[in-house]
Amino acid sequence: MFEDNEEKAGKRAEFMKDHLAFLRSNAERISAAGPVKDTKTGSPAGGLWLVSAVSPEEVIALVKADPFWPTGLRKSFRILEWTKVH
Numbered sequence: 805m806f807e808d809n810e811e812k813a814g815k816r817a818e819f820m821k822d823h824l825a826f827l828r829s830n831a832e833r834i835s836a837a838g839p840v841k842d843t844k845t846g847s848p849a850g851g852l853w854l855v856s857a858v859s860p861e862e863v864i865a866l867v868k869a870d871p872f873w874p875t876g877l878r879k880s881f882r883i884l885e886w887t888k889v890h
Contacts, residue, residue, distance in 0.1 A: 816877060
């Protein structure tokens with residue numbers, strides 16, 4: 805899960821093409837990706853990736869390789885482990 809840096813929101817369009825290319829090139833590991841919104845306000849609230857990885861370190865490497873990361877568009881990220889039960 806990502807929290808976006810609202811101060812850098814104006815740069816999103818500039819890096820979107822590279823970000824989407826990155827997601828496509830890593831589709832084997834990042835099976836789903838997209839923005840999330842605050843349900844109360846409808847305002848952008850960050851992003852979410854569904855990643856298949858062996859370790860948190862592998863996920864961190866992906867996050868830091870994303871063209872959005874070095875631009876400051878992402879304020880922070882949080883890695884959660886999910887177990888599918890159904």
